[in-house]
Structures are given as structure tokens and as C-alpha cells.
Amino acid sequence: MYRLVDAGMSGRLTLASAYALGCSTVVLAHAEGDGPEWYGAVDPLDLVFLGAALPERFRDAADFGNARTAWFRKLRETPHWGGVECLVTEAVKLSKGHDLPIDAPTALVLLNARLEHTKPNQRTLAAELRPAALLSDGRFRSGPPEDLVLPVPSAEAVESAKLFRARPDARVGCRDSCVERLRDGLRLLEHVGYSAPNGAFKLLIALYAALVASNDEPVEQLPARALAWAHGLDEASSLIPVVDTIMIAAVRDLDIESTISRLFTFPSFLRSASREDQRWHSDSGTDFVILALEFGHSAVRSRDREVMSLGPITSISLKSLEREFEAERGRPMEPGDRVFSADDVRELNAEMEKMFELARIHPAWSNAYLRDNAPLPRLDGSFRAKKDRQDFLESVEKYIIAHPGEAPPDHDSELAKLRGISAMMTVRMAIKDDRFAPQLIGLLDGSAVEEFDEVEVVAEFLAGYAEHLVTVVNEKPDIEEKALEWARLHGGASLAERLRTCIGSDPEDGWLIEPAVLLAIAVADSSR
Structure with a gap:
């Protein structure tokens, strides 16, 4: 040093x-x-x-x-x-x-x-x-120029602003667009009883609250944090015209509706904010974890949290759960919301127990997860932390000692079964969620599939059943029809054509068929 x-x-x-x-x-x-x-x-x-x-x-x-x-x-x-x-x-x-x-x-x-x-x-x-x-000459300190020329709203923009203000239930952009997130932020401020000034600056606070703020931020700190966030945006961000217009409108004492009408002139206001624009950088200790994950590290531990990168299938699965939450509750998920209720957890554990039995998972593994709450290994055999590995091995050892007549588990064999269960659950989600299915097809068709990647696990599972799937689609016209319909609906004409060319193939050559094609057959076979 x-x-x-x-x-x-x-x-x-x-x-x-x-x-x-x-x-x-x-x-x-x-x-x-x-x-x-x-x-x-x-x-x-x-x-x-x-x-x-x-x-x-x-x-x-x-x-x-x-x-x-x-x-x-x-x-x-x-x-x-x-x-x-x-x-x-x-x-x-x-x-x-x-x-x-x-x-x-x-x-x-x-x-x-x-x-x-x-x-x-x-x-x-x-x-x-x-x-x-x-x-x-960094923008993060100076903010927008004081002489910034604000856009002149079109008649259509003025009408959109009036509709936004008069009809809280009338959506004027896609669900995740900045304009709809602004609406969410204004509702949130009202919900927590925040009495912000009724000028343009309230819009910046609301946008920050909806896009960036954590659930435990003190309400009185919102104005300062909103300003810091807006100043800290990347100079290349498409959101800068939006926040700069709000800040200058606040300085010039423009009212909310007049300001919103100007925001409607920016295409970025009608689109979703980037992930980078939704991050909080305006403090110490905020950037290391983000970069570590970007550089490929799967887990990073700091003093106040541990962050793990999610695999591509886990990411789209969580989005599916968020959509399910919104459909059931009638509102988008917010920080602090639980994805699963206590009843949901009990049902999931009961279903998991059945799947463990069907897959013939060794009782020592089942007991570790379902009874001792010990984490199972990840799909590549590793553990999130040393303590997780220790807890799991101690639970397995305890079970073996208590059941001397049973053979101990072969961990490699049990891990292979666990990978199969994970793949089965992914196929089930493709059946249930019409928005998840095309995303999964896209992942399976991608070329960047690495060993022990979640996508590779599903591809491996489908290849293992390829002979059965090809036999089924060759012998059962109803399965062929369902598979083609599903392929057209979720993968387009390209996937349907690829499926059509493999019909009539020798089942023993099924392992040569593309995973996305096998997925379409598996979905049709599973939904009989």
C-alpha cells in the first residue's frame, strides 16, 4: 500500500x-x-x-x-x-x-x-x-442550461396532457412507459400523503419515486434525491430532455399540465426508461455491484446485501410471476410486495414434494430442502455461499445417520434429476404463459448457450426426450396439429416450418432436432 x-x-x-x-x-x-x-x-x-x-x-x-x-x-x-x-x-x-x-x-x-x-x-x-x-464541464453538476428552449407542444400533445390529468384510468402509453410510470409516481405521492408543491417540480419527484426510489426511503428526502438522480443521468440518456424540461419548467414556475404537454413532444416519454436510467448512483457504494455483475460475477456480497445475477430463464420467469401478480391484484408489483403468500408457499412445497417423488430424488435431498430448509445446490452443483453448502451437507449427513439401512445419495445423480425438474417447470411455464413462451423460444434459438447455463439445462432435458417426442408427433396427428399451432402462435412461421420439416424423422435421430422445435412438441404432448 x-x-x-x-x-x-x-x-x-x-x-x-x-x-x-x-x-x-x-x-x-x-x-x-x-x-x-x-x-x-x-x-x-x-x-x-x-x-x-x-x-x-x-x-x-x-x-x-x-x-x-x-x-x-x-x-x-x-x-x-x-x-x-x-x-x-x-x-x-x-x-x-x-x-x-x-x-x-x-x-x-x-x-x-x-x-x-x-x-x-x-x-x-x-x-x-x-x-x-x-x-x-460535467452535466451532473451544472444541470440543464438556464436558457434551455422548451419545446412548443402540438395540439395533440396538449390534448394528451389534458387526458392524462382528467382521466387517471385512461392509459396514454404502454404499461412501462415513462408517462405511465409518472402516473404511478403521482398516485404513490398521494397515497403516502406527501404534500409536494403543486408546480412542475412535483413531476420530477413523482418520476423519481416511480422509477428509482426504494420502498424505505424517507419521504422528506425525495426532493433532494430526485434532483441528484436527474443530475446524475448518463449524458447519452434519452430521458435527459424529459427531466431537463421538468427542471427548467419548475424554475420558470410553469404549471403541471403545461409541463406535461411539453413532455409529450419527446418520444422517450412514451417509451420505457432504460435499466441504467432507473439506477441510483448518487452516493458512495452504489456502482461496484452493478459492474461486478456486468463483468460476469454471479454473486457479490457487500456489508448491507448480497446480490446474485439471475440466469436468463429465471429473469423471464420472474417477469411472468410479476404479470400474474398484477392480474390477480389489479396493480403492478411494488418494492416490498411478496410474490408468494404463505398459502402459495405451502402449495409450492407440496407440489415440489410430489415432483421430488416422481423424479425419485433421494430422501436425504428431499428432507434437506423440505424439512430442514437447507438450500439445494444450484444447477451447476455450486452453492451461493459456503454456509449454504455446509447446511446442506450437514442435513444430508444427519439423514444418513438416522437411516442406516438406506444407501447414501449419489450427488451427481441427484443433481441431474434436479436439473430435469427445473427444465420440466420451465416447460410448464411455457404452456401457462403466452408471453413467456416466445421469450423461451428466443433463448433456445440463441447461440450463446454455455455449459450449465439455464438454457442449456432445458435444451439438455428436451434432447433426452427427443426420441419419445419425435415418435409421438409422427404417430399422433392431433399432437402434430397442436404442436404446429403452438409453434406458429409463439415462434412464428419460421418455427412452424422447422417443425414441419422434422415430422417424419427417424426417432433415433431426434437428438439432432433443434431444442425450440422439441419444445413445441413437448408442450403439445404435455397439454393432452
């Missing part, structure tokens, strides 16, 4: 020496009882930026967070981005190896030793790439 600090102070500023400078700054501030409160929540990326920006001081956590995020966005286009990825990877490996959160003080100090001889210490940050130069 000291060598890196010396290098940074003597002019050789690399990502690694910037990290060491940032780390020493926070350590010294802690020892002296000094420094801003947000120092207590820094992560490795924060320390890199803090060290690179020295001697700059930041007004508050929002100013720091927005500046940090803006700087790393600009580094993406430089050769230093590989060093950023390496630094993140080293931090995640250290976290797992020492069983520490990535932002634990001990982990932050230990990371210095790992960086000295790695990629983050190989390139010097040129003066023009340091924060002082790259961020000199």
Missing part, C-alpha cells in the same frame, strides 16, 4: 495507486475522527475515484457519487477499462477467499496488496483522463 501511495504522490498515477491514495485518505480520516459520513460506505471503485480526484473536495455524497459514475462511464472508452475489470475481479476474489464483504474495511485494505502487480497498476492515467480534466 505504501509503495502505491508513494508512486501516486510522485506523479505515477495508475488505477492501483489511485486506489491506494483513496484508501489511505479514508483510513486517515477514520483514525482522526474526521471525514464526511459517506466515507463509511465506500467500495473499491469509490476509493479509486477518490484517490484519482485528489485534492478535490465534494459537496456531499450525491456530488461524489454522480462524479464517480460519470468518470467511470468515460473510462469505458479507454484502454483503462480492462484495468477496471481486473480490479473488480480481484476485489470479488478477495471477498470470497476471505469470506468478507467487498466493502469491509479489512477487505479494502487487503486489496492493496493484490493490485500492485496486476493490470490496474500497468498503465499511467494521463492528465487528460483524470477527473479534474474529464469532468470539468
Whole structure:
């Protein structure tokens, strides 16, 4: 750490020496009882930026967070981005190896030793790439120009704004569009009894509340956080004209309806906000986990949470559950809502128990999951955490000791059965949800299928039943008709044509047939 600090102070500023400078700054501030409160929540990326920006001081956590995020966005286009990825990877490996959160003080100090001889210490940050130069005219601080010319709304935009205000139930955009999320935000403010000023700025608060705010944010902090979020948006964001118009309209004391009519002139107002635009960056400790997942790490643990990346099928399955929730409750799911009620959980466990019996899962595995609440291994055989693995193995061992007459489980064999159950549940969801089905077909038709990927699990399952499926579709005209109809409905003419060409194939060659085609037959066969 000291060598890196010396290098940074003597002019050789690399990502690694910037990290060491940032780390020493926070350590010294802690020892002296000094420094801003947000120092207590820094992560490795924060320390890199803090060290690179020295001697700059930041007004508050929002100013720091927005500046940090803006700087790393600009580094993406430089050769230093590989060093950023390496630094993140080293931090995640250290976290797992020492069983520490990535932002634990001990982990932050230990990371210095790992960086000295790695990629983050190989390139010097040129003066023009340091924060002082790259961020000199950053929008995150200045906000929209005061002389911004606001759009003149068309007659149609004026009518849309009137409809938006007069008819809360009249949808004027798609369900996830910014205009409908704005409506959700206004309802939310009313629901919590927030008495925001009735001017244009209320729209920014409502949009922030609907797109970004967590369920536990103090209501009184919404105005400041909404402003920080709007200032921190990526300069390339299509949402910037929307938030800039709102902010300038608020400065000029325009009323809500007049402001909304101007928002209807922007195409982005009628589209969904990007995932990036719905993230909160305006604080310390907000960016590391996002980048770690982007770089392919499956799980990241910080002091206040553990985040896992979801496989592609899990992601679209959760969307299916959200749609089911909205259909049952008559409203979209909100933070804090439970996907499953207590009764749902009991029903799911009962169904899972039946599936375990049908798949002949070893009783030791069933007992671990259904009785001892121990997590089963993931589909690739790994566990989310060391403790999960320990809990599972202890439960299995306890069962074996209590049942000396039973053979112990072959874990590889049981894992294969578990993969089959997962694939069966996916096929069932394709039968039940008409929006899930085409997404699954798209995943199966994709080329980026990796070993132990969820998509590979389904493809593997379908290939295992290929001979049976080809036999069924060849011998039963009703199955052929159903499969073709389902293929046309969910996969279009292309999938139907591919299915038609495989009808009459030798069942022994079924494993050569594309997974999406086998899925169509499996759905038809399962829905008899």
C-alpha cells in the first residue's frame, strides 16, 4: 500500500495507486475522527475515484457519487477499462477467499496488496483522463442550461396532457412507459400523503419515486434525491430532455399540465426508461455491484446485501410471476410486495414434494430442502455461499445417520434429476404463459448457450426426450396439429416450418432436432 501511495504522490498515477491514495485518505480520516459520513460506505471503485480526484473536495455524497459514475462511464472508452475489470475481479476474489464483504474495511485494505502487480497498476492515467480534466464541464453538476428552449407542444400533445390529468384510468402509453410510470409516481405521492408543491417540480419527484426510489426511503428526502438522480443521468440518456424540461419548467414556475404537454413532444416519454436510467448512483457504494455483475460475477456480497445475477430463464420467469401478480391484484408489483403468500408457499412445497417423488430424488435431498430448509445446490452443483453448502451437507449427513439401512445419495445423480425438474417447470411455464413462451423460444434459438447455463439445462432435458417426442408427433396427428399451432402462435412461421420439416424423422435421430422445435412438441404432448 505504501509503495502505491508513494508512486501516486510522485506523479505515477495508475488505477492501483489511485486506489491506494483513496484508501489511505479514508483510513486517515477514520483514525482522526474526521471525514464526511459517506466515507463509511465506500467500495473499491469509490476509493479509486477518490484517490484519482485528489485534492478535490465534494459537496456531499450525491456530488461524489454522480462524479464517480460519470468518470467511470468515460473510462469505458479507454484502454483503462480492462484495468477496471481486473480490479473488480480481484476485489470479488478477495471477498470470497476471505469470506468478507467487498466493502469491509479489512477487505479494502487487503486489496492493496493484490493490485500492485496486476493490470490496474500497468498503465499511467494521463492528465487528460483524470477527473479534474474529464469532468470539468460535467452535466451532473451544472444541470440543464438556464436558457434551455422548451419545446412548443402540438395540439395533440396538449390534448394528451389534458387526458392524462382528467382521466387517471385512461392509459396514454404502454404499461412501462415513462408517462405511465409518472402516473404511478403521482398516485404513490398521494397515497403516502406527501404534500409536494403543486408546480412542475412535483413531476420530477413523482418520476423519481416511480422509477428509482426504494420502498424505505424517507419521504422528506425525495426532493433532494430526485434532483441528484436527474443530475446524475448518463449524458447519452434519452430521458435527459424529459427531466431537463421538468427542471427548467419548475424554475420558470410553469404549471403541471403545461409541463406535461411539453413532455409529450419527446418520444422517450412514451417509451420505457432504460435499466441504467432507473439506477441510483448518487452516493458512495452504489456502482461496484452493478459492474461486478456486468463483468460476469454471479454473486457479490457487500456489508448491507448480497446480490446474485439471475440466469436468463429465471429473469423471464420472474417477469411472468410479476404479470400474474398484477392480474390477480389489479396493480403492478411494488418494492416490498411478496410474490408468494404463505398459502402459495405451502402449495409450492407440496407440489415440489410430489415432483421430488416422481423424479425419485433421494430422501436425504428431499428432507434437506423440505424439512430442514437447507438450500439445494444450484444447477451447476455450486452453492451461493459456503454456509449454504455446509447446511446442506450437514442435513444430508444427519439423514444418513438416522437411516442406516438406506444407501447414501449419489450427488451427481441427484443433481441431474434436479436439473430435469427445473427444465420440466420451465416447460410448464411455457404452456401457462403466452408471453413467456416466445421469450423461451428466443433463448433456445440463441447461440450463446454455455455449459450449465439455464438454457442449456432445458435444451439438455428436451434432447433426452427427443426420441419419445419425435415418435409421438409422427404417430399422433392431433399432437402434430397442436404442436404446429403452438409453434406458429409463439415462434412464428419460421418455427412452424422447422417443425414441419422434422415430422417424419427417424426417432433415433431426434437428438439432432433443434431444442425450440422439441419444445413445441413437448408442450403439445404435455397439454393432452
